[in-house]
Amino acid sequence: MPKNQTPPLLEIKNLHARVEGHEILRGVDLTVYPGEVHSIMGPNGSGKSTLAQVLAGRETFEVTEGSIAYLGKDLLEMEPDQRACEGIFMAFQYPVEIPGVSNTQFLHAAYNAQRKYRGQEEIDAIDFLKLVRDKAKLVKIDEKLLSRSVNEGFSGGEKKRHEIYQMAILAPKLAILDETDSGLDIDALRIVADGVNSLRGPDRSFLVITHYQRLLNYIVPDFVHVLHKGRIVRSGGKDLALQLEEKGYGWVEKEAVAAAV
Amino acid sequence: MITMSPEKTRTAATLDRLDVSAVEPGPEWLYASRWAAFERFRQLGLPDTHHEDWRFTNIAPIKQTAFTLSSPAPNLTRSVIEPLLIPGLDCCRLVFVNGRYQPSLSDTAGLPPGMGLWSLHEAFTTKRSLLEEHLGKLTNTDKHPFAALNTALFRDGAVIFVPRGAAVSRPIHLLHIAAPGDEPPLISPRHLIVTEADTTLSVIEDYATLGDGVYLTNALTEIVVGPNAQVTHYLLERESPRAFNVTTLHVHQGRDSRFASHSAQFGGSIVRNNVSPVHAGEGGHSLLNGLYVLRDDQLVDNHMRVDHATPHCDSRQFYKGIMTQRSHGVFRGRIIVRQDAQKTDAKQNNQNLLLSEEAGANADPQLEIYADDVKCTHGATVGQIDEDQVFYLRSRGIPHETARAMIVYAFASENLERMPLQPVRQLVQRLLLDRLPHGKLLEQTL
Numbered sequence: 025m026p027k028n029q030t031p032p033l034l035e036i037k038n039l040h041a042r043v044e045g046h047e048i049l050r051g052v053d054l055t056v057y058p059g060e061v062h063s064i065m066g067p068n069g070s071g072k073s074t075l076a077q078v079l080a081g082r083e084t085f086e087v088t089e090g091s092i093a094y095l096g097k098d099l100l101e102m103e104p105d106q107r108a109c110e111g112i113f114m115a116f117q118y119p120v121e122i123p124g125v126s127n128t129q130f131l132h133a134a135y136n137a138q139r140k141y142r143g144q145e146e147i148d149a150i151d152f153l154k155l156v157r158d159k160a161k162l163v164k165i166d167e168k169l170l171s172r173s174v175n176e177g178f179s180g181g182e183k184k185r186h187e188i189y190q191m192a193i194l195a196p197k198l199a200i201l202d203e204t205d206s207g208l209d210i211d212a213l214r215i216v217a218d219g220v221n222s223l224r225g226p227d228r229s230f231l232v233i234t235h236y237q238r239l240l241n242y243i244v245p246d247f248v249h250v251l252h253k254g255r256i257v258r259s260g261g262k263d264l265a266l267q268l269e270e271k272g273y274g275w276v277e278k279e280a281v282a283a284a285v
Numbered sequence: 286m287i288t289m290s291p292e293k294t295r296t297a298a299t300l301d302r303l304d305v306s307a308v309e310p311g312p313e314w315l316y317a318s319r320w321a322a323f324e325r326f327r328q329l330g331l332p333d334t335h336h337e338d339w340r341f342t343n344i345a346p347i348k349q350t351a352f353t354l355s356s357p358a359p360n361l362t363r364s365v366i367e368p369l370l371i372p373g374l375d376c377c378r379l380v381f382v383n384g385r386y387q388p389s390l391s392d393t394a395g396l397p398p399g400m401g402l403w404s405l406h407e408a409f410t411t412k413r414s415l416l417e418e419h420l421g422k423l424t425n426t427d428k429h430p431f432a433a434l435n436t437a438l439f440r441d442g443a444v445i446f447v448p449r450g451a452a453v454s455r456p457i458h459l460l461h462i463a464a465p466g467d468e469p470p471l472i473s474p475r476h477l478i479v480t481e482a483d484t485t486l487s488v489i490e491d492y493a494t495l496g497d498g499v500y501l502t503n504a505l506t507e508i509v510v511g512p513n514a515q516v517t518h519y520l521l522e523r524e525s526p527r528a529f530n531v532t533t534l535h536v537h538q539g540r541d542s543r544f545a546s547h548s549a550q551f552g553g554s555i556v557r558n559n560v561s562p563v564h565a566g567e568g569g570h571s572l573l574n575g576l577y578v579l580r581d582d583q584l585v586d587n588h589m590r591v592d593h594a595t596p597h598c599d600s601r602q603f604y605k606g607i608m609t610q611r612s613h614g615v616f617r618g619r620i621i622v623r624q625d626a627q628k629t630d631a632k633q634n635n636q637n638l639l640l641s642e643e644a645g646a647n648a649d650p651q652l653e654i655y656a657d658d659v660k661c662t663h664g665a666t667v668g669q670i671d672e673d674q675v676f677y678l679r680s681r682g683i684p685h686e687t688a689r690a691m692i693v694y695a696f697a698s699e700n701l702e703r704m705p706l707q708p709v710r711q712l713v714q715r716l717l718l719d720r721l722p723h724g725k726l727l728e729q730t731l
């Protein structure tokens with residue numbers, strides 16, 4: 025990690041987490057500074073989504089050891105909605121459908137809840153509609169989708185784009201994208217990547233979780249980490265992704281075993 | 286033969302010991318049928334949970350209550366009833382207080398020519414032939430004790446007649462206000478609605494309470510939907526938490542008719558709602574849409590019986606329940622498809638959301654199908670709030686309580702949206718928000 029003047033945005037230390045008695049994260053260390061893009065790669069079941077969910081505050085995952093500092097505060101003490109208000113956003117790997125809650129109603133409620141938390145004035149439906157229209161263009165999302173219920177009847181690709189769209193509206197400090205690229209065709213992938221790239225800036229950091237090196241051609245990360253069996257077993261620059269692509273996860277697995285001996 | 290005398294006694298008695306001599310007898314031409322119905326009621330007795338139709342609904346508290354048949358209506362002023370009117374609804378209105386029609390609180394102006402809107406009490410003398418032709422014709426007092434009891438005791442209600450071709454643009458609000466005194470009254474409203482061919486009508490049957498006394502409303506409504514007619518019926522149950530309520534709705538649907546029943550139930554302690562449309566003409570469509578939102582120890586039982594007697598009819602039943610605390614919802618939906626009723630398309634769905642450990646729900650679909658070329662589907666669910674949905678909303682910054690309220694509201698909204706009259710829908714929405722845990726938090730987000 026390079027020395028940085030500014031304090032870290034996120035500092036994960038020796039994080040252990042379990043679900044239903046199974047230990048899934050087994051000592052994760054990760055530091056993210058403002059403006060950085062980190063990519064987390066790893067085979068199926070290595071704990072990528074678990075890490076994302078723990079950061080977002082999902083209660084089904086129990087943190088048994090370690091700490092997470094976010095902007096110097098203890099993240100584990102915060103409720104999920106408070107984390108969102110503090111600027112954490114997770115794009116879900118599998119966004120849930122919520123029939124009966126309209127997208128616009130949902131986003132307006134979320135947007136105003138965050139403003140209220142920060143002591144800002146809430147904005148009315150008309151101004152909000154203007155804002156969401158502009159952002160809809162950014163991720164080329166069909167406005168018709170927005171009058172529907174949250175994610176209801178959306179295709180896989182529409183759900184992923186809808187996550188990026190929410191991110192654009194909520195303008196987080198830390199965005200965690202959990203396999204937002206999976207299942208997208210190349211056009212949709214470009215749209216998602218363009219959306220992310222347009223939001224990159226010195227005050228916004230990204231944790232881009234992906235299976236495939238492909239995404240990293242479009243979103244060029246500062247760092248790549250490999251998660252294996254609940255631990256980061258290797259970190260490097262963007263070239264690491266290419267190496268992984270070439271040699272497969274078997275390669276890091278072998279190395280991880282060798283390192284453990 | 287014992288005749289019923291107009292003298293009043295003020296002694297209250299349990300339903301099995303009612304003294305019907307205390308009842309205003311009404312017109313002589315009804316004596317025989319009233320008396321027969323009362324005899325039948327006595328033979329049938331009140332059901333217990335061994336009775337197939339009352340398996341999940343224990344009415345012991347009703348049985349144990351002593352009711353009075355004499356419940357004079359207090360003089361209410363407009364300002365007292367004002368809060369019970371439906372905001373924004375341009376309607377004709379009949380107001381009943383303790384079951385008696387109150388002309389000074391009612392508004393029957395502006396009816397289309399030829400249309401009739403009377404109190405039953407008045408119609409006894411002025412509309413005898415209409416009553417003789419239709420009153421009681423859709424009701425089976427032989428099997429149903431509460432129908433028999435109503436038939437023995439009714440003395441007032443509404444009579445609506447819509448002549449061929451008339452489209453009644455103003456809905457008709459039948460506002461029932463109970464103002465129970467020290468002794469719990471038994472109130473027996475009776476309504477008759479007859480629509481001829483090619484007509485349109487909306488009726489809102491509404492039950493509310495002043496104060497929080499105990500009483501039993503045992504209402505019965507018969508609707509004849511003429512050929513190609515469209516009738517929309519709303520039932521609003523917003524009585525006090527100590528009220529008992531049994532409402533029965535019989536509907537006879539003519540050829541190509543459309544009938545919709547929308548019920549919204551929030552009030553009462555023990556509530557039973559029977560809705561029974563009969564598809565008696567080809568090409569008819571019926572929709573039974575209902576929402577019950579309960580708390581404390583409320584018990585609400587919705588009993589649907591859709592009878593397909595002719596071919597090519599569609600029926601839809603969509604009922605949803607939300608139960609908190611120790612409340613309990615019951616849904617029984619029976620679909621009968623007679624041998625001749627080919628090409629029937631019948632759907633039934635009941636969904637329940639339990640918001641506490643002690644809340645409960647029973648769903649009991651019953652299909653009786655004697656025709657072979659039909660489409661019948663039914664489904665029932667009892668579940669809890671989906672925590673993945675809650676987390677999704679929270680992960681965007683929406684506070685926990687608001688997130689839960691949004692999801693519960695969303696569950697109900699589908700049924701709300703089926704109600705075509707906007708002022709009624711808005712009233713139901715308000716009742717819903719008042720009732721939902723943290724519903725207030727939603728007011729800004731809707």
Ligand SMILES: Nc1ncnc2c1ncn2[C@@H]1O[C@H](COP(=O)(O)OP(=O)(O)OP(=O)(O)O)[C@@H](O)[C@H]1O
Nearest residue numbers: 043044048066067068069070071072073074075084
């Ligand atoms: N709710 C749960 N109950 C039981 N086991 C779980 C639960 N959630 C996750 N797991 C298990 O935890 C492990 C890690 O899961 P996780 O979803 O974090 O993996 P992942 O790296 O995101 O995988 P993928 O690439 O398939 O998305 C897996 O073995 C998974 O089966």
Ligand SMILES: [Mg+2]
Nearest residue numbers: 072073117203
């Ligand atoms: Mg995953």
